[in-house]
Amino acid sequence: MRDLSGVGSTPLSGVGTVRWYRPEADLVLPDRSDPSAVDPEAERSRFAAARDAARAAIRDARDRAAERVGEEEAAVFDAHEQFLDDPALVEDVEAAIEVGTPAERAVDDRFEEAIAQFEAMDGRMAERADDLRDVRDRLLRVLLDVRSVDLGNLPDGTVLLAERLTPSNTAELDPDAVAGIATVTGGRTAHAAIIARSLSIPAVVGVGELLREVEDGAEVLVDGEGGRLVVDPDAARLAAIDGEGASVVTERVSTAGGRAIEVAANVGGEAELGPAAERGADGIGLFRTEFLFYDRESPPGEDEQYETITAALAAFPEDRVIVRTVDIGGDKPVPYLDLPAETNPFLGSRGIRLSLGDHAGLFETQLRALLRAAGHAEAREDGGELAVMFPMISRIEEAEAALEVVESVAADLEDQGVDHAVPELGAMVETPAAAFTADALADRLDFLSIGTNDLTQYVMAADRENDAVADYHDPLHPAVLRAIDRTTSAASGTDAWVGMCGEMAGDPALTELLIGLGLDELSMSAVTVPAVKQRVREIETEAASDLAAEALACETRAEVRDLLGA
Missing domain, CATH: 3.20.20.60 (Phosphoenolpyruvate-binding domains)
Known part of the structure; x- marks a missing residue:
């Protein structure tokens, strides 16, 4: 049994089997091309098509989030669409394409710069970097023709581990199937954490690098109240967590x-x-x-x-x-x-x-x-x-x-x-x-x-x-x-x-x-x-x-x- 500490995001507990989510493993960029071999007009068209596809996906994600967790939480996707249409980002990507950079490389380079700028601000502004990653990854999945993991159809009792989860990742989750979430990075005020609370999914964020040592298939306990992830919990720990949970009280209290x-x-x-x-x-x-x-x-x-x-x-x-x-x-x-x-x-x-x-x-x-x-x-x-x-x-x-x-x-x-x-x-x-x-x-x-x-x-x-x-x-x-x-x-x-x-x-x-x-x-x-x-x-x-x-x-x-x- 081993305890890992993080930030409790949803004050609930859940026990289940680890499944790692590593979307970055699928987003493998091609080697950098000889600029003279790149057709800027074709790459601009690919970029424009990717933006259209990403915009449609963002609007679909917004509708799903509004249905599951409410309009206020779903409003984060409005910000995603604004990032997608941000003139500075779009112009910089198109400028890179113009000098012979393939569209996927241009997107990754420019968004990485913007993400780094947000992360340098620390705190809540750093957490907004996850919103930029969400938009970047949508564009790259279209440009690389990569299908994402179906997070809405995970096995019952899954505890999802990830370096980070974006708001759209979290909004896809089925709270009846997902027993908990834990991430390497992130904070309580990040949009993904807010959506997890709205879905009543136990969550611990910001666990740090030690989380990477937890293997697929391990049994873990997510203690969103205490901000702990317990690997291979013993019977006493499980019983203690069960005792800490508050049962639903339907009548009024005094x-x-x-x-x-x-x-x-x-x-x-x-x-x-x-x-x-x-x-x-x-x-x-x-x-x-x-x-x-x-x-x-x-x-x-x-x-x-x-x-x-x-x-x-x-x-x-x-x-x-x-x-x-x-x-x-x-x-x-x-x-x-x-x-x-x-x-x-x-x-x-x-x-x-x-x-x-x-x-x-x-x-x-x-x-x-x-x-x-x-x-x-x-x-x-x-x-x-x-x-x-x-x-x-x-x-x-x-x-x-x-x-x-x-x-x-x-x-x-x-x-x-x-x-x-x-x-x-x-x-x-x-x-x-x-x-x-x-x-x-x-x-x-x-x-x-x-x-x-x-x-x-x-x-x-x-x-x-x-x-x-x-x-x-x-x-x-x-x-x-x-x-x-x-x-x-x-x-x-x-x-x-x-x-x-x-x-x-x-x-x-x-x-x-x-x-x-x-x-x-x-x-x-x-x-x-x-x-x-x-x-x-x-x-x-x-x-x-x-x-x-x-x-x-x-x-x-x-x-x-x-x-x-x-």
């Missing part, structure tokens, strides 16, 4: 002291509703509607949005579904809306600012669909309870304006004789401004939902995608904890409840702290719902309050982490 905590799921599309229900989610705490606006040439109509929301309500007939109104702008551009380029889009026009500004018509159409869906569920009693929240609130006037639009839309529907209902209405707390005015927001709204990813970014003035300041982006910093506490304390004694839908909510190691801080609801990736529910049941409410008080008294994040043992 702390040991009897305080009810709602444990919901974040979803980015209809494909994620079923898995969320199967893992015992108490409804949906964040239904991202942006996926309806991606990969199309015009925005979705009222009826399309209505049908999508009623499907979500039907999937959770006894629970609440919280829909976030469209949150575009910032890092979520939508080309057909012709949004202006901004120097710092995270501090620009996004979320509710766009909905109340230049795209008010789009906002009203969405609200009509939402109010109709709320009326449908209320009248027919065949769907759950709808709630709606507004993103990127930073001024009380924005909340009031949004409420006025809801009131106006409801009046129009009433005049038209259209069945509707006004759902619970809330605001995302993602900015320090929202946290510091939470008392006024709680007076006007039914609930608040803390988005810790953006809240941490804005409190710490640290771009969540910038590795140069990644050390600052820590939700356990005392300033972030105090912003959370400020929000829950402000709502205490009012009729408004407070939830959390950021990544922080899905970490079982932080559940006691969050309950102590006064959260009523926690919403997370569906794969972590069972573990958080299990943890909630173990928590003593009074002890959680004491822990939160100690954390809030800390002056540094190191003190907080020492307190939590994190």
Whole structure:
């Protein structure tokens, strides 16, 4: 038995038989030709045909990913298509062809340069190099006439090992057949790792060179929680892992002291509703509607949005579904809306600012669909309870304006004789401004939902995608904890409840702290719902309050982490 350490990407465990995936072994480039023997016109035609074939394959992969894991995760393939059409890459390849380089050599040389540039950046930007590799390999497979391994048809119980997996590789995998994944390189925020989590495939990435010593056919255990790959695990290790796994809890849970905590799921599309229900989610705490606006040439109509929301309500007939109104702008551009380029889009026009500004018509159409869906569920009693929240609130006037639009839309529907209902209405707390005015927001709204990813970014003035300041982006910093506490304390004694839908909510190691801080609801990736529910049941409410008080008294994040043992 031998343990290899890496980065746990999906907090699940699986046991199976190793199969190595080595696509690079099939991509053997021919020897470099005498430039005078190369026909540039013919090679340009081959390159153009390869781009067309790769584009079609990328779009097929996107459709498969959207069906399996949701539109948000599938959006990575839009970036792949942009790489395929990147003017600098295309022009450089064509320039190399012009001086007598065969198309496959020109593609490999130029993409290798670009990949090296990304890898030199380290961190998350280095992980984007995998996206470039994906595009390069698609082009080379066409140019070399090489068929790829059918990753969608692997034997049951396969643990797939690879130097790295690209997003399209991972999206092909059948989660019923693949018991786990382990890679030599990669990080938790790489697109392939994100897709593996969405598919609920146990995964450990970044194991390093020792992984190459594991042979085909070996039995291994993939511990995605502990970040370990165990080769030839003994019975004790297998039993221990089985004991660590959290079983699905379908009923709602309370702390040991009897305080009810709602444990919901974040979803980015209809494909994620079923898995969320199967893992015992108490409804949906964040239904991202942006996926309806991606990969199309015009925005979705009222009826399309209505049908999508009623499907979500039907999937959770006894629970609440919280829909976030469209949150575009910032890092979520939508080309057909012709949004202006901004120097710092995270501090620009996004979320509710766009909905109340230049795209008010789009906002009203969405609200009509939402109010109709709320009326449908209320009248027919065949769907759950709808709630709606507004993103990127930073001024009380924005909340009031949004409420006025809801009131106006409801009046129009009433005049038209259209069945509707006004759902619970809330605001995302993602900015320090929202946290510091939470008392006024709680007076006007039914609930608040803390988005810790953006809240941490804005409190710490640290771009969540910038590795140069990644050390600052820590939700356990005392300033972030105090912003959370400020929000829950402000709502205490009012009729408004407070939830959390950021990544922080899905970490079982932080559940006691969050309950102590006064959260009523926690919403997370569906794969972590069972573990958080299990943890909630173990928590003593009074002890959680004491822990939160100690954390809030800390002056540094190191003190907080020492307190939590994190």
